[in-house]
Amino acid sequence: MNEWYRLNEEKAEWIIYVTDVGQQQHFDMVFKAAKRAGWLPQGDNSYPKASHVGFGLVLGEDGKRFRTRNTEVVRLVDLLDEARSRSKAALIERGKGEEWTEEEIESTADAVGYGAVKYADLKNNRLTNYTFNFDQMLNDKGNTAVYLLYAHARICSIIRRSGKDVDELMNKGTLVLEHKDERDLGLHLLQFAEVVEEACTNLLPNVLCDYLYNLSEVFSKFYSNPECKVIGSDNETSRLLLCEVTAVVMRKCFNLLGITAIYKI
Template identity: 60%
Template sequence: MLLLNQHFPMKLVLSPWLMHPHILEISPGFINVVLSSAWMAKCIESMLINGIDSWAPKLSVKRAVVDFCSPNIAKEMHVGHLRSITIGDTLARMLEYSKVQVLRRNHVGDWGTQFGMLIEYLFEQFPGSDGSAVTAIRDLQSDGGFTYDTTDMAALWYRLNEEKAEWIIYVTEANQEGHFDRLFKAARKADWLPSNDKTYPRASHVRFGQVLGEGKDKEWTLEELNQTAEAVGYGALKYADLKNNRSTDYSFSFDQMLNDKGDTVVYLLRAHARICSIIRKSGKDIDELKKTGKLALDHAEERALGLHLLRFTETVEEACTKLLPNVLCEYLYKLSKHCTKF
Protein backbone atom coordinates (compact mmCIF):
# COMPACT_ATOMS: atom_id res chain seq x y z
CA MET A 1 0.00 0.00 0.00
CA LEU A 2 2.90 2.37 0.77
CA LEU A 3 4.35 1.76 -2.68
CA LEU A 4 0.97 2.39 -4.29
CA ASN A 5 0.37 5.65 -2.45
CA GLN A 6 3.84 7.17 -2.75
CA HIS A 7 5.30 6.13 -6.10
CA PHE A 8 2.60 5.04 -8.55
CA PRO A 9 0.64 8.34 -8.33
CA MET A 10 3.71 10.34 -9.35
CA LYS A 11 3.65 8.57 -12.73
CA LEU A 12 -0.04 9.35 -13.06
CA VAL A 13 0.23 13.08 -12.45
CA LEU A 14 2.68 13.38 -15.33
CA SER A 15 0.26 11.76 -17.78
CA PRO A 16 -1.25 14.08 -20.46
CA TRP A 17 -4.72 12.59 -19.99
CA LEU A 18 -5.04 13.82 -16.38
CA MET A 19 -6.22 17.14 -15.02
CA HIS A 20 -3.89 19.24 -12.90
CA PRO A 21 -2.02 17.27 -10.24
CA HIS A 22 -3.87 18.86 -7.34
CA ILE A 23 -7.12 17.26 -8.52
CA LEU A 24 -5.65 13.80 -7.99
CA GLU A 25 -7.19 12.35 -4.83
CA ILE A 26 -5.50 9.50 -3.00
CA SER A 27 -7.06 7.50 -0.19
CA PRO A 28 -6.12 4.11 1.24
CA GLY A 29 -6.67 1.55 -1.50
CA PHE A 30 -8.19 4.02 -4.01
CA ILE A 31 -6.93 6.48 -6.59
CA ASN A 32 -9.48 8.97 -7.93
CA VAL A 33 -8.48 10.83 -11.09
CA VAL A 34 -10.12 13.42 -13.34
CA LEU A 35 -9.45 13.28 -17.06
CA SER A 36 -8.04 16.34 -18.77
CA SER A 37 -10.62 18.27 -20.81
CA ALA A 38 -7.95 19.02 -23.42
CA TRP A 39 -7.08 15.34 -23.78
CA MET A 40 -10.76 14.36 -24.04
CA ALA A 41 -11.36 17.03 -26.68
CA LYS A 42 -8.35 15.83 -28.68
CA CYS A 43 -9.67 12.24 -28.70
CA ILE A 44 -13.11 13.37 -29.88
CA GLU A 45 -11.51 15.59 -32.54
CA SER A 46 -9.66 12.52 -33.81
CA MET A 47 -12.93 10.60 -34.13
CA LEU A 48 -14.55 13.55 -35.90
CA ILE A 49 -11.70 13.70 -38.42
CA ASN A 50 -11.14 9.97 -38.95
CA GLY A 51 -14.74 8.79 -38.60
CA ILE A 52 -16.54 6.54 -36.15
CA ASP A 53 -14.90 3.45 -37.67
CA SER A 54 -11.61 4.57 -36.13
CA TRP A 55 -13.13 3.85 -32.70
CA ALA A 56 -14.01 0.24 -33.52
CA PRO A 57 -12.64 -2.23 -30.95
CA LYS A 58 -9.98 -4.73 -31.98
CA LEU A 59 -11.24 -8.25 -31.33
CA SER A 60 -8.98 -11.30 -31.43
CA VAL A 61 -11.45 -13.28 -33.57
CA LYS A 62 -11.29 -12.72 -37.35
CA ARG A 63 -14.06 -14.94 -38.78
CA ALA A 64 -17.41 -15.91 -37.25
CA VAL A 65 -20.63 -17.71 -38.17
CA VAL A 66 -23.93 -16.41 -36.76
CA ASP A 67 -26.72 -18.99 -37.03
CA PHE A 68 -30.10 -17.35 -36.42
CA CYS A 69 -33.79 -17.56 -37.33
CA SER A 70 -33.63 -21.10 -38.83
CA PRO A 71 -37.41 -21.73 -38.72
CA ASN A 72 -39.21 -25.01 -39.20
CA ILE A 73 -40.23 -24.68 -42.83
CA ALA A 74 -43.21 -26.98 -42.29
CA LYS A 75 -44.82 -24.49 -39.87
CA GLU A 76 -46.00 -20.89 -40.09
CA MET A 77 -43.66 -18.26 -38.69
CA HIS A 78 -44.81 -16.19 -35.72
CA VAL A 79 -43.71 -13.05 -33.88
CA GLY A 80 -41.23 -15.06 -31.81
CA HIS A 81 -39.06 -15.53 -34.90
CA LEU A 82 -38.54 -11.77 -34.99
CA ARG A 83 -36.46 -11.96 -31.83
CA SER A 84 -33.99 -14.44 -33.29
CA ILE A 85 -33.77 -12.36 -36.48
CA THR A 86 -33.35 -9.07 -34.60
CA ILE A 87 -30.75 -10.32 -32.11
CA GLY A 88 -28.85 -12.40 -34.68
CA ASP A 89 -28.64 -9.61 -37.24
CA THR A 90 -27.58 -7.08 -34.59
CA LEU A 91 -24.82 -9.36 -33.28
CA ALA A 92 -23.60 -9.83 -36.86
CA ARG A 93 -23.57 -6.06 -37.43
CA MET A 94 -21.67 -5.40 -34.19
CA LEU A 95 -19.05 -7.99 -35.09
CA GLU A 96 -18.75 -6.63 -38.64
CA TYR A 97 -18.25 -3.13 -37.25
CA SER A 98 -15.43 -4.60 -35.15
CA LYS A 99 -13.74 -5.83 -38.36
CA VAL A 100 -14.82 -9.48 -37.96
CA GLN A 101 -15.75 -11.33 -41.15
CA VAL A 102 -19.25 -12.65 -40.45
CA LEU A 103 -21.08 -15.44 -42.25
CA ARG A 104 -24.83 -15.23 -41.64
CA ARG A 105 -26.51 -18.63 -41.67
CA ASN A 106 -30.21 -19.51 -41.73
CA HIS A 107 -29.89 -23.26 -41.19
CA VAL A 108 -32.90 -25.03 -42.68
CA GLY A 109 -32.55 -28.29 -40.79
CA ASP A 110 -36.06 -29.09 -39.55
CA TRP A 111 -37.83 -30.45 -42.61
CA GLY A 112 -40.87 -31.82 -40.80
CA THR A 113 -42.37 -35.30 -40.73
CA GLN A 114 -44.26 -34.86 -43.97
CA PHE A 115 -41.05 -34.16 -45.89
CA GLY A 116 -39.43 -37.26 -44.44
CA MET A 117 -42.39 -39.36 -45.52
CA LEU A 118 -42.13 -37.93 -49.04
CA ILE A 119 -38.39 -38.68 -49.25
CA GLU A 120 -38.94 -42.23 -48.00
CA TYR A 121 -41.59 -42.76 -50.68
CA LEU A 122 -39.19 -41.52 -53.37
CA PHE A 123 -36.50 -43.94 -52.18
CA GLU A 124 -38.96 -46.79 -52.49
CA GLN A 125 -40.12 -45.76 -55.95
CA PHE A 126 -36.68 -44.98 -57.40
CA PRO A 127 -33.96 -47.49 -56.41
CA GLY A 128 -30.27 -46.97 -57.21
CA SER A 129 -29.11 -46.52 -60.81
CA ASP A 130 -27.70 -50.08 -60.91
CA GLY A 131 -31.09 -51.52 -60.06
CA SER A 132 -30.34 -52.29 -56.41
CA ALA A 133 -32.17 -50.70 -53.52
CA VAL A 134 -30.46 -47.82 -51.75
CA THR A 135 -28.61 -49.05 -48.66
CA ALA A 136 -30.28 -47.80 -45.49
CA ILE A 137 -28.28 -45.74 -43.02
CA ARG A 138 -28.17 -47.45 -39.61
CA ASP A 139 -27.85 -46.21 -36.05
CA LEU A 140 -30.33 -43.37 -36.43
CA GLN A 141 -33.72 -42.93 -34.79
CA SER A 142 -35.98 -45.95 -34.46
CA ASP A 143 -37.98 -44.70 -37.45
CA GLY A 144 -34.81 -44.21 -39.53
CA GLY A 145 -34.71 -40.42 -39.27
CA PHE A 146 -31.78 -38.18 -38.41
CA THR A 147 -31.65 -36.53 -34.99
CA TYR A 148 -31.04 -32.84 -34.32
CA ASP A 149 -27.70 -33.79 -32.82
CA THR A 150 -26.41 -35.48 -35.98
CA THR A 151 -27.36 -32.66 -38.33
CA ASP A 152 -26.02 -29.99 -35.97
CA MET A 153 -22.77 -31.92 -35.47
CA ALA A 154 -22.36 -32.14 -39.24
CA ALA A 155 -23.04 -28.40 -39.59
CA LEU A 156 -20.58 -27.61 -36.78
CA TRP A 157 -17.83 -29.71 -38.40
CA TYR A 158 -18.43 -28.03 -41.76
CA ARG A 159 -18.28 -24.54 -40.27
CA LEU A 160 -15.05 -25.31 -38.45
CA ASN A 161 -13.24 -27.14 -41.24
CA GLU A 162 -14.71 -25.82 -44.49
CA GLU A 163 -15.84 -22.30 -43.62
CA LYS A 164 -12.86 -21.84 -41.25
CA ALA A 165 -14.94 -20.10 -38.60
CA GLU A 166 -13.22 -19.21 -35.32
CA TRP A 167 -16.45 -18.36 -33.50
CA ILE A 168 -19.79 -20.09 -34.18
CA ILE A 169 -22.78 -18.38 -32.59
CA TYR A 170 -26.24 -19.98 -32.35
CA VAL A 171 -29.17 -17.63 -31.63
CA THR A 172 -32.20 -19.59 -30.36
CA GLU A 173 -34.80 -19.65 -27.61
CA ALA A 174 -33.61 -20.53 -24.12
CA ASN A 175 -35.43 -23.87 -24.14
CA GLN A 176 -32.77 -25.25 -26.51
CA GLU A 177 -29.92 -24.58 -24.08
CA GLY A 178 -29.64 -28.24 -23.09
CA HIS A 179 -29.34 -29.35 -26.71
CA PHE A 180 -26.47 -26.97 -27.44
CA ASP A 181 -24.74 -27.81 -24.18
CA ARG A 182 -24.66 -31.47 -25.25
CA LEU A 183 -23.61 -30.50 -28.78
CA PHE A 184 -20.63 -28.47 -27.56
CA LYS A 185 -19.57 -31.20 -25.10
CA ALA A 186 -19.61 -33.76 -27.92
CA ALA A 187 -17.54 -31.43 -30.12
CA ARG A 188 -14.97 -30.98 -27.34
CA LYS A 189 -14.83 -34.74 -26.79
CA ALA A 190 -14.15 -35.16 -30.51
CA ASP A 191 -11.35 -32.56 -30.24
CA TRP A 192 -13.16 -30.21 -32.63
CA LEU A 193 -13.27 -27.52 -29.94
CA PRO A 194 -10.72 -26.77 -27.19
CA SER A 195 -11.55 -27.83 -23.64
CA ASN A 196 -11.22 -24.20 -22.56
CA ASP A 197 -14.27 -22.33 -23.86
CA LYS A 198 -12.41 -19.01 -23.54
CA THR A 199 -10.09 -19.79 -26.46
CA TYR A 200 -10.76 -20.09 -30.18
CA PRO A 201 -12.25 -21.81 -32.07
CA ARG A 202 -15.29 -21.32 -29.90
CA ALA A 203 -19.00 -22.14 -30.07
CA SER A 204 -21.55 -20.07 -28.14
CA HIS A 205 -25.28 -20.38 -27.56
CA VAL A 206 -27.02 -17.00 -27.46
CA ARG A 207 -30.25 -17.88 -25.69
CA PHE A 208 -33.20 -15.52 -25.50
CA GLY A 209 -36.58 -15.47 -23.76
CA GLN A 210 -39.99 -15.57 -25.38
CA VAL A 211 -41.94 -12.69 -26.88
CA LEU A 212 -45.22 -12.37 -25.01
CA GLY A 213 -48.25 -10.44 -26.18
CA GLU A 214 -50.00 -7.96 -23.91
CA GLY A 215 -52.36 -10.82 -23.08
CA LYS A 216 -49.36 -13.13 -22.44
CA ASP A 217 -50.05 -15.13 -25.61
CA LYS A 218 -47.03 -16.41 -27.50
CA GLU A 219 -48.56 -16.91 -30.96
CA TRP A 220 -49.70 -14.06 -33.24
CA THR A 221 -51.59 -14.40 -36.50
CA LEU A 222 -49.98 -13.28 -39.75
CA GLU A 223 -52.52 -10.45 -40.07
CA GLU A 224 -51.69 -9.16 -36.58
CA LEU A 225 -47.97 -9.38 -37.33
CA ASN A 226 -48.35 -7.35 -40.54
CA GLN A 227 -50.41 -4.71 -38.72
CA THR A 228 -47.76 -4.54 -35.99
CA ALA A 229 -44.90 -4.07 -38.44
CA GLU A 230 -46.75 -1.24 -40.20
CA ALA A 231 -47.78 0.46 -36.95
CA VAL A 232 -44.56 0.56 -34.96
CA GLY A 233 -41.92 0.60 -37.69
CA TYR A 234 -38.77 -1.40 -37.87
CA GLY A 235 -36.80 0.83 -35.53
CA ALA A 236 -39.28 0.71 -32.65
CA LEU A 237 -39.77 -3.01 -33.10
CA LYS A 238 -36.07 -3.85 -33.06
CA TYR A 239 -35.10 -1.50 -30.25
CA ALA A 240 -37.90 -2.71 -27.97
CA ASP A 241 -36.37 -6.16 -28.28
CA LEU A 242 -32.68 -5.30 -28.18
CA LYS A 243 -32.81 -3.04 -25.12
CA ASN A 244 -33.82 -6.02 -22.97
CA ASN A 245 -31.39 -8.63 -21.77
CA ARG A 246 -31.84 -11.38 -24.34
CA SER A 247 -32.13 -14.08 -21.65
CA THR A 248 -35.39 -12.67 -20.31
CA ASP A 249 -38.92 -12.71 -21.72
CA TYR A 250 -40.48 -9.41 -22.70
CA SER A 251 -44.02 -8.26 -23.48
CA PHE A 252 -44.86 -7.05 -26.95
CA SER A 253 -46.61 -3.72 -26.24
CA PHE A 254 -47.63 -0.97 -28.68
CA ASP A 255 -47.86 1.67 -25.95
CA GLN A 256 -44.38 0.98 -24.63
CA MET A 257 -42.76 0.91 -28.08
CA LEU A 258 -44.34 4.19 -29.20
CA ASN A 259 -43.80 6.08 -25.95
CA ASP A 260 -41.74 9.23 -26.56
CA LYS A 261 -40.47 9.20 -22.97
CA GLY A 262 -38.09 6.72 -21.42
CA ASP A 263 -35.93 4.08 -23.04
CA THR A 264 -37.58 3.81 -26.47
CA VAL A 265 -36.44 4.32 -30.05
CA VAL A 266 -38.82 7.28 -30.32
CA TYR A 267 -36.90 9.03 -27.52
CA LEU A 268 -33.58 8.24 -29.23
CA LEU A 269 -34.81 9.53 -32.58
CA ARG A 270 -36.07 12.75 -30.98
CA ALA A 271 -32.66 13.28 -29.36
CA HIS A 272 -30.98 12.68 -32.73
CA ALA A 273 -33.32 15.14 -34.44
CA ARG A 274 -32.64 17.71 -31.71
CA ILE A 275 -28.86 17.43 -32.16
CA CYS A 276 -29.22 17.71 -35.95
CA SER A 277 -31.34 20.84 -35.43
CA ILE A 278 -28.71 22.38 -33.14
CA ILE A 279 -25.98 21.70 -35.70
CA ARG A 280 -28.12 23.09 -38.50
CA LYS A 281 -29.00 26.28 -36.59
CA SER A 282 -25.38 26.82 -35.56
CA GLY A 283 -24.45 27.46 -39.18
CA LYS A 284 -21.27 25.40 -38.78
CA ASP A 285 -19.90 23.44 -41.73
CA ILE A 286 -19.14 19.97 -40.35
CA ASP A 287 -16.72 19.12 -43.16
CA GLU A 288 -14.81 22.34 -42.52
CA LEU A 289 -14.88 21.68 -38.79
CA LYS A 290 -13.21 18.33 -39.41
CA LYS A 291 -10.28 20.12 -41.05
CA THR A 292 -9.73 23.14 -38.84
CA GLY A 293 -12.10 23.01 -35.88
CA LYS A 294 -11.01 22.67 -32.28
CA LEU A 295 -13.21 21.40 -29.50
CA ALA A 296 -13.41 22.88 -26.03
CA LEU A 297 -15.07 21.07 -23.14
CA ASP A 298 -15.49 23.94 -20.70
CA HIS A 299 -18.90 23.27 -19.18
CA ALA A 300 -19.93 20.39 -16.94
CA GLU A 301 -22.50 19.11 -19.45
CA GLU A 302 -19.87 19.14 -22.21
CA ARG A 303 -17.42 17.16 -20.07
CA ALA A 304 -20.11 14.63 -19.16
CA LEU A 305 -21.01 14.14 -22.83
CA GLY A 306 -17.36 13.88 -23.84
CA LEU A 307 -16.61 11.34 -21.13
CA HIS A 308 -19.56 9.22 -22.26
CA LEU A 309 -18.44 9.37 -25.90
CA LEU A 310 -15.00 8.09 -24.89
CA ARG A 311 -16.63 4.92 -23.53
CA PHE A 312 -17.93 3.96 -26.98
CA THR A 313 -15.11 1.58 -27.93
CA GLU A 314 -15.15 -0.34 -24.66
CA THR A 315 -18.96 -0.53 -24.79
CA VAL A 316 -18.98 -2.06 -28.28
CA GLU A 317 -16.24 -4.48 -27.24
CA GLU A 318 -18.23 -5.58 -24.19
CA ALA A 319 -21.41 -5.99 -26.27
CA CYS A 320 -19.52 -8.11 -28.82
CA THR A 321 -17.55 -10.33 -26.46
CA LYS A 322 -20.54 -10.98 -24.18
CA LEU A 323 -22.99 -11.16 -27.12
CA LEU A 324 -25.32 -8.71 -25.36
CA PRO A 325 -26.87 -6.03 -27.64
CA ASN A 326 -28.64 -4.43 -24.67
CA VAL A 327 -25.25 -3.13 -23.46
CA LEU A 328 -25.02 -0.99 -26.60
CA CYS A 329 -28.68 0.06 -26.29
CA GLU A 330 -28.07 1.25 -22.73
CA TYR A 331 -25.10 3.28 -23.94
CA LEU A 332 -27.21 4.92 -26.69
CA TYR A 333 -30.02 5.75 -24.26
CA LYS A 334 -27.60 7.44 -21.85
CA LEU A 335 -26.02 9.25 -24.79
CA SER A 336 -29.45 10.56 -25.78
CA LYS A 337 -30.04 11.80 -22.22
CA HIS A 338 -26.74 13.68 -22.32
CA CYS A 339 -27.66 15.22 -25.68
CA THR A 340 -31.09 16.43 -24.53
CA LYS A 341 -29.42 18.65 -21.91
CA PHE A 342 -28.22 21.03 -24.64
Protein backbone atom coordinates in the same frame (compact mmCIF):
# COMPACT_ATOMS: atom_id res chain seq x y z
CA MET B 1 -22.26 -32.26 -39.19
CA ASN B 2 -23.36 -28.64 -39.71
CA GLU B 3 -20.86 -27.55 -37.09
CA TRP B 4 -18.07 -29.59 -38.73
CA TYR B 5 -18.89 -27.97 -42.10
CA ARG B 6 -18.85 -24.44 -40.66
CA LEU B 7 -15.55 -25.05 -38.91
CA ASN B 8 -13.70 -26.96 -41.62
CA GLU B 9 -15.19 -25.72 -44.88
CA GLU B 10 -16.33 -22.20 -44.06
CA LYS B 11 -13.44 -21.65 -41.62
CA ALA B 12 -15.67 -19.99 -39.04
CA GLU B 13 -13.88 -18.55 -36.01
CA TRP B 14 -16.97 -18.15 -33.83
CA ILE B 15 -20.30 -19.93 -34.37
CA ILE B 16 -23.26 -18.41 -32.50
CA TYR B 17 -26.54 -20.34 -32.25
CA VAL B 18 -29.53 -18.16 -31.38
CA THR B 19 -32.55 -20.02 -29.95
CA ASP B 20 -34.83 -19.86 -26.90
CA VAL B 21 -33.25 -20.53 -23.49
CA GLY B 22 -34.98 -23.91 -23.27
CA GLN B 23 -32.39 -25.40 -25.64
CA GLN B 24 -29.37 -24.47 -23.52
CA GLN B 25 -28.79 -28.05 -22.30
CA HIS B 26 -28.98 -29.40 -25.84
CA PHE B 27 -26.26 -27.05 -27.06
CA ASP B 28 -24.07 -27.70 -24.02
CA MET B 29 -24.11 -31.38 -24.98
CA VAL B 30 -23.38 -30.61 -28.66
CA PHE B 31 -20.41 -28.41 -27.75
CA LYS B 32 -18.98 -31.02 -25.38
CA ALA B 33 -19.30 -33.69 -28.09
CA ALA B 34 -17.57 -31.38 -30.60
CA LYS B 35 -14.66 -30.90 -28.18
CA ARG B 36 -14.32 -34.64 -27.58
CA ALA B 37 -14.33 -35.19 -31.35
CA GLY B 38 -11.53 -32.67 -31.72
CA TRP B 39 -13.61 -30.23 -33.76
CA LEU B 40 -13.35 -27.54 -31.08
CA PRO B 41 -10.45 -26.77 -28.71
CA GLN B 42 -10.91 -27.60 -25.03
CA GLY B 43 -10.46 -24.04 -23.73
CA ASP B 44 -13.58 -21.86 -23.53
CA ASN B 45 -11.65 -18.78 -24.67
CA SER B 46 -9.83 -20.48 -27.55
CA TYR B 47 -10.72 -20.12 -31.21
CA PRO B 48 -12.52 -21.46 -33.12
CA LYS B 49 -15.39 -21.60 -30.66
CA ALA B 50 -19.17 -22.06 -30.54
CA SER B 51 -21.68 -20.32 -28.29
CA HIS B 52 -25.38 -20.55 -27.60
CA VAL B 53 -27.33 -17.29 -27.29
CA GLY B 54 -30.57 -17.96 -25.48
CA PHE B 55 -33.51 -15.56 -25.37
CA GLY B 56 -36.71 -15.28 -23.38
CA LEU B 57 -40.32 -15.18 -24.53
CA VAL B 58 -42.26 -12.27 -26.00
CA LEU B 59 -45.46 -11.95 -23.94
CA GLY B 60 -48.77 -10.29 -24.64
CA GLU B 61 -50.37 -7.84 -22.21
CA ASP B 62 -52.16 -10.80 -20.61
CA GLY B 63 -48.79 -12.16 -19.52
CA LYS B 64 -49.02 -15.16 -21.85
CA ARG B 65 -47.02 -16.00 -24.98
CA PHE B 66 -47.70 -13.29 -27.58
CA ARG B 67 -50.37 -14.54 -29.99
CA THR B 68 -53.27 -13.19 -32.05
CA ARG B 69 -56.85 -13.34 -30.82
CA ASN B 70 -57.15 -16.58 -32.76
CA THR B 71 -54.26 -17.96 -30.65
CA GLU B 72 -51.99 -18.00 -33.68
CA VAL B 73 -48.33 -17.06 -33.44
CA VAL B 74 -47.85 -13.43 -34.51
CA ARG B 75 -45.70 -13.11 -37.62
CA LEU B 76 -42.82 -10.64 -37.51
CA VAL B 77 -43.77 -9.19 -40.89
CA ASP B 78 -47.20 -8.27 -39.50
CA LEU B 79 -45.64 -6.51 -36.51
CA LEU B 80 -43.32 -4.55 -38.79
CA ASP B 81 -46.16 -3.55 -41.12
CA GLU B 82 -48.31 -2.42 -38.18
CA ALA B 83 -45.46 -0.42 -36.63
CA ARG B 84 -44.72 1.25 -39.95
CA SER B 85 -48.39 2.10 -40.48
CA ARG B 86 -48.70 3.64 -37.03
CA SER B 87 -45.48 5.61 -37.50
CA LYS B 88 -46.71 7.04 -40.79
CA ALA B 89 -50.04 8.02 -39.21
CA ALA B 90 -48.19 9.77 -36.37
CA LEU B 91 -46.04 11.74 -38.82
CA ILE B 92 -49.08 12.88 -40.78
CA GLU B 93 -50.85 13.84 -37.55
CA ARG B 94 -47.84 15.98 -36.60
CA GLY B 95 -48.41 17.91 -39.83
CA LYS B 96 -45.50 16.43 -41.73
CA GLY B 97 -47.78 15.45 -44.58
CA GLU B 98 -47.99 19.14 -45.50
CA GLU B 99 -44.26 19.88 -45.06
CA TRP B 100 -42.62 16.76 -46.45
CA THR B 101 -42.69 14.94 -49.74
CA GLU B 102 -44.39 11.55 -49.91
CA GLU B 103 -40.96 9.94 -50.28
CA GLU B 104 -39.77 11.58 -47.05
CA ILE B 105 -42.88 10.43 -45.22
CA GLU B 106 -42.46 6.85 -46.44
CA SER B 107 -38.73 6.59 -45.69
CA THR B 108 -39.13 8.11 -42.21
CA ALA B 109 -42.05 5.80 -41.42
CA ASP B 110 -39.87 2.86 -42.46
CA ALA B 111 -36.97 3.95 -40.25
CA VAL B 112 -39.09 4.76 -37.20
CA GLY B 113 -41.52 1.85 -37.44
CA TYR B 114 -38.98 -0.87 -38.13
CA GLY B 115 -36.48 0.65 -35.72
CA ALA B 116 -39.07 0.72 -32.95
CA VAL B 117 -39.71 -3.02 -33.22
CA LYS B 118 -36.01 -3.87 -33.29
CA TYR B 119 -35.12 -1.61 -30.38
CA ALA B 120 -38.05 -2.82 -28.24
CA ASP B 121 -36.62 -6.32 -28.55
CA LEU B 122 -32.92 -5.53 -28.23
CA LYS B 123 -33.12 -3.17 -25.25
CA ASN B 124 -34.17 -6.02 -22.95
CA ASN B 125 -31.73 -8.50 -21.51
CA ARG B 126 -32.11 -11.34 -23.98
CA LEU B 127 -32.50 -13.95 -21.20
CA THR B 128 -35.64 -12.39 -19.76
CA ASN B 129 -39.24 -12.39 -21.00
CA TYR B 130 -40.82 -9.08 -21.93
CA THR B 131 -44.28 -7.74 -22.73
CA PHE B 132 -44.93 -6.44 -26.24
CA ASN B 133 -46.91 -3.19 -26.36
CA PHE B 134 -47.27 -1.05 -29.50
CA ASP B 135 -48.19 2.16 -27.68
CA GLN B 136 -45.18 1.94 -25.39
CA MET B 137 -42.85 0.89 -28.21
CA LEU B 138 -43.85 3.86 -30.42
CA ASN B 139 -43.82 6.44 -27.64
CA ASP B 140 -41.61 9.42 -28.44
CA LYS B 141 -40.63 9.72 -24.77
CA GLY B 142 -38.56 7.35 -22.68
CA ASN B 143 -36.26 4.53 -23.71
CA THR B 144 -37.62 3.89 -27.21
CA ALA B 145 -36.20 4.00 -30.73
CA VAL B 146 -38.63 6.80 -31.58
CA TYR B 147 -37.24 9.01 -28.82
CA LEU B 148 -33.65 8.23 -29.80
CA LEU B 149 -34.20 8.75 -33.52
CA TYR B 150 -35.90 12.07 -32.85
CA ALA B 151 -33.05 13.06 -30.50
CA HIS B 152 -30.54 12.37 -33.27
CA ALA B 153 -32.58 14.38 -35.75
CA ARG B 154 -32.67 17.33 -33.33
CA ILE B 155 -28.89 17.29 -33.01
CA CYS B 156 -28.60 17.35 -36.80
CA SER B 157 -31.03 20.28 -36.85
CA ILE B 158 -28.84 22.24 -34.41
CA ILE B 159 -25.84 21.77 -36.68
CA ARG B 160 -27.82 22.80 -39.80
CA ARG B 161 -29.18 25.92 -38.10
CA SER B 162 -25.68 27.03 -37.22
CA GLY B 163 -24.90 27.39 -40.92
CA LYS B 164 -21.37 26.14 -40.29
CA ASP B 165 -19.45 23.56 -42.31
CA VAL B 166 -18.85 20.74 -39.82
CA ASP B 167 -16.07 19.16 -41.90
CA GLU B 168 -14.21 22.46 -41.86
CA LEU B 169 -14.74 22.81 -38.12
CA MET B 170 -13.37 19.32 -37.55
CA ASN B 171 -10.23 20.19 -39.49
CA LYS B 172 -9.59 23.52 -37.81
CA GLY B 173 -11.60 23.64 -34.58
CA THR B 174 -10.75 22.28 -31.13
CA LEU B 175 -12.78 20.91 -28.24
CA VAL B 176 -12.78 22.97 -25.05
CA LEU B 177 -14.77 21.22 -22.32
CA GLU B 178 -14.95 23.91 -19.64
CA HIS B 179 -18.43 23.26 -18.23
CA LYS B 180 -19.26 20.16 -16.16
CA ASP B 181 -22.07 19.13 -18.54
CA GLU B 182 -19.64 19.35 -21.46
CA ARG B 183 -17.14 17.16 -19.64
CA ASP B 184 -19.82 14.65 -18.66
CA LEU B 185 -20.86 14.34 -22.30
CA GLY B 186 -17.26 14.01 -23.46
CA LEU B 187 -16.52 11.29 -20.91
CA HIS B 188 -19.65 9.36 -21.91
CA LEU B 189 -18.62 9.51 -25.56
CA LEU B 190 -15.21 8.08 -24.65
CA GLN B 191 -16.91 4.97 -23.20
CA PHE B 192 -18.30 3.93 -26.59
CA ALA B 193 -15.50 1.54 -27.59
CA GLU B 194 -15.50 -0.36 -24.30
CA VAL B 195 -19.30 -0.63 -24.35
CA VAL B 196 -19.21 -2.16 -27.84
CA GLU B 197 -16.54 -4.60 -26.69
CA GLU B 198 -18.61 -5.59 -23.66
CA ALA B 199 -21.77 -6.07 -25.74
CA CYS B 200 -19.91 -8.26 -28.25
CA THR B 201 -17.97 -10.28 -25.69
CA ASN B 202 -21.06 -11.13 -23.64
CA LEU B 203 -23.45 -11.19 -26.62
CA LEU B 204 -25.75 -8.67 -24.92
CA PRO B 205 -27.08 -5.97 -27.29
CA ASN B 206 -29.05 -4.40 -24.44
CA VAL B 207 -25.74 -3.06 -23.09
CA LEU B 208 -25.38 -0.97 -26.25
CA CYS B 209 -29.02 0.14 -26.00
CA ASP B 210 -28.49 1.31 -22.42
CA TYR B 211 -25.42 3.28 -23.51
CA LEU B 212 -27.29 4.89 -26.42
CA TYR B 213 -30.23 5.95 -24.25
CA ASN B 214 -27.93 7.33 -21.54
CA LEU B 215 -25.93 9.21 -24.19
CA SER B 216 -29.12 10.89 -25.36
CA GLU B 217 -30.00 11.86 -21.79
CA VAL B 218 -26.52 13.26 -21.08
CA PHE B 219 -26.64 15.27 -24.31
CA SER B 220 -30.09 16.62 -23.44
CA LYS B 221 -28.80 17.80 -20.07
CA PHE B 222 -25.87 19.54 -21.78
CA TYR B 223 -27.94 21.22 -24.50
CA SER B 224 -30.80 22.34 -22.23
CA ASN B 225 -28.41 24.07 -19.83
CA PRO B 226 -28.45 27.85 -20.56
CA GLU B 227 -24.76 27.97 -19.62
CA CYS B 228 -24.00 25.59 -22.49
CA LYS B 229 -25.61 27.58 -25.28
CA VAL B 230 -24.34 26.31 -28.63
CA ILE B 231 -25.23 28.65 -31.50
CA GLY B 232 -23.93 32.18 -31.01
CA SER B 233 -21.87 31.40 -27.90
CA ASP B 234 -18.18 32.13 -27.43
CA ASN B 235 -17.58 28.37 -27.51
CA GLU B 236 -19.78 27.74 -30.54
CA THR B 237 -17.14 25.83 -32.53
CA SER B 238 -16.30 23.50 -29.65
CA ARG B 239 -19.95 22.84 -28.82
CA LEU B 240 -20.90 22.26 -32.43
CA LEU B 241 -18.11 19.69 -32.61
CA LEU B 242 -19.48 18.08 -29.45
CA CYS B 243 -22.91 17.92 -31.10
CA GLU B 244 -21.42 16.35 -34.23
CA VAL B 245 -19.45 13.73 -32.30
CA THR B 246 -22.59 12.82 -30.35
CA ALA B 247 -24.56 12.40 -33.58
CA VAL B 248 -21.79 10.27 -35.11
CA VAL B 249 -21.67 7.93 -32.09
CA MET B 250 -25.47 7.67 -32.08
CA ARG B 251 -25.38 6.67 -35.76
CA LYS B 252 -22.73 4.04 -34.99
CA CYS B 253 -25.02 2.62 -32.30
CA PHE B 254 -28.00 2.64 -34.67
CA ASN B 255 -25.95 0.87 -37.31
CA LEU B 256 -24.84 -1.86 -34.90
CA LEU B 257 -28.46 -2.37 -33.82
CA GLY B 258 -29.74 -2.51 -37.41
CA ILE B 259 -31.65 0.77 -37.13
CA THR B 260 -31.72 3.48 -39.81
CA ALA B 261 -31.05 7.00 -38.55
CA ILE B 262 -33.29 9.93 -39.49
CA TYR B 263 -31.97 13.45 -39.97
CA LYS B 264 -35.02 15.66 -39.58
CA ILE B 265 -38.37 15.62 -37.82
